[in-house]
Amino acid sequence: MIKIEEKKDGRFAFKLKSTNGKTLFKSVSFSSKEDLDKTLNNFKDLKDTRTNFFERKTNTEGKFLVELKNQNGKTIGSSGLYTSEAGMENGILNISNSLELGLQ
Template sequence: MIKINKKEGGSFQFMLKSNNGKTLLESITFTSENELDKTLKDIKALKDSNGKFFERRTNTDGKFLVELKNSFGKIIGSSGLYSSEAGMENGILNISNSIDKVTKLDRQ
């Protein structure tokens, strides 16, 4: 499920959630609903790109995270932190599977 939040000032953000409600990926802030909607329409196509839109990163504390980029190379979302590289790879799999199963947008 993708949960969409309207933020103060008229901006928008989405969170990709697993079936059990865990946040897998949190988006950047979008300045308009139109920009958000365009990104959400493209998100399934990004999933089918053999992972080339997932950037694996390590923070300064040695924790792992994933950033999802659009087709122009702009970061559109980031995962939470993982304590291991294997956990991060499993997170990518979960994000991909959740994107593939998205049928509902929850706008709040």
């Protein structure tokens, strides 16, 4: 499920939530609702290659996270932290599947 929020400063962001309500992914802020919608619509066209836009990272504490990039390589958001690489890979699948469900 995709939840769109308007921030106090008038910018927009979205959260991707699992079916049990857990936040899987938080986006960066977008200057307008149109920019946010355009980004989400671009993912509809990329559903077969979406996993190519996930950048796997490790933070300074050794925890794993994922950043999602757009077609231009710009970060549009990130996951929470995972304690294992396998957990991160499972998170990527969950994010991808939830994006697909939320964009239908």
